[in-house]
Amino acid sequence: MTGTASHVRHRVYQTLENPSRTDRASWAIEIGLILLIFASVTAVALETVPDLFARYRVEFRRFDLFVTLAFSVEYVARVWAAPEARPDEPAWQARLRYMRSPMAVIDLVAILPFYLTLLMPLDFQLLRVLRLLRIYKLTRYSPALSVLMAVIREEAATLLAAFSILTILLIFAAAGAYMVEHEAQPDAFGSVPAAMWWSMVTLTTVGYGDVTPITPLGRVFGGAITILGVGMAALPAGIIASGLADHLHRRRDLLREEFRCALEDGQIDLGEGRKIEKLRRDLGISREIAHSIHQDVRRKQVQRSQCTCPQCGYEFQHIGDEE
Template sequence: MSYNTREKWTHRLHEIIFEADTKAGKTFDVILIFSIVVSVLVVMLDSVAEYRAMYGDWFYSIEWFFTILFTVEYFLRIISVKKPSGYIFSFYGLVDLFSILPTYISILLPGSQYFLVIRILRVLRVFRVLKFTQYLIEVNQLQKALASSRRKITVFIFTVVTITVIVGSLMYVIEGTENGFTSIPKGIYWAIVTLTTVGYGDISPQTNLGQMLSAVIMIMGYGIIAVPTGIVTVELSRAQPKGRSTEVCRYCSREGHDSDAEYCKYCGGKLNA
């Protein structure tokens, strides 16, 4: 096979497997997503003892069928890109790999095949398949907002951890072991459950001072819950949406490029190459 022929073949293969703008690409992805959903359902049903007893052999055969199918698809994806490592170590590349490994590992470690439910993450491709570019824009905005607010959120989490340690220690001193606060970690556990307004009820203060402190923490919890929401909301309002295409770079296998982009903004590779 000559270089030009191979290049045309891999380009066509990449177009079908990675792109959703063509009829063939959309058909491929729809079939792929259907197969993923069915394979995940089979794994889930196989975990039910009654169904496994009746249809265990069928489940086993279907599981191997999809594993082989996804293995072939995985290697075709590697072949179709110009820089295989860009795809292999990308988010979807790792998900694709981990979605087939459990079945092979189950030969040596029975039961590990149930980790195949990770295949459901591959259904995320539905955004690209159905051309939900507006959702891709929203995802990009959310990622940008979270990245911009990571320092503020880190400080917030550190503050919350500090509060729970202090309050948990105080409750240990105030309530003591006779009221269920047998250690400082136990008090910290109570503080976390109370501050997050979960309130399991498995341990609660019995003294007046402890109940007063508990009331303060519960009221504080309602205020604290709103803080990270406000931080992310501010960053979201600053993020300016831009038009995005569904095109996947053949070099680094990343998407989210501007609709009028000619080169990949991540690696500089030429799009549609």
């Protein structure tokens, strides 16, 4: 690759993958893409209003074409610049690795419905729903969504186990309701699959009330399932909450360790400050929390220096270091 092409690819990579507020071009492109995502999802939602779609059908189609072209250029540019993230790998391998990443798949899904309509006749309503998936592109620009997706990936095995237990309880509750209620209510509990609706709304504590047990044994069984559902329905939420707290704690520990290394000489120079600021943005940590971590690390550095013998250099154990 020529030097000019390499420079252009590096610039594209920095603009799309590492936007900075100090770089007006990359910042403008990031804001423009975010606004385009919101506008696209809003337009898809408005298309479902029959009167609006009938009146502005041409405008909706033109806008969708514009959005698709913009997202297509973005996708191609990200794939082309992907080798910048892995300079030690061959370009084709780095691009293939990127195309298999979750965010690249989301980018592809965002533009795929439009091109599918050009290749084969498909249900337009289905494609309209698929275009709503463009909202997931915001994950790239939202630290909160990125953290949530990371937690879900980390806790995937635990969440799968929890949902497996819920599935077993769902079948058990439906079978039990069928056994005690099918004679009294053959329409609502005439089979195990039919009873699964009641089982689902009861275990999830939604309780619509459209289907309820009427026999004494059925009500006792339903009460037991309701009590059991209160704890089981909260299980996935508890797993995600615990995983989220642990993930955020690890992110702050990374920033704390970076501050600790930078303050080994007693001060943070310009290069170290830029590195810490980039890490802070990548981790999605606010400036207030970063400032609090910095003050805490600096305080412990001062305490440690005060507990060092000025003659022999022996470092006494300080109670503040025992954590």
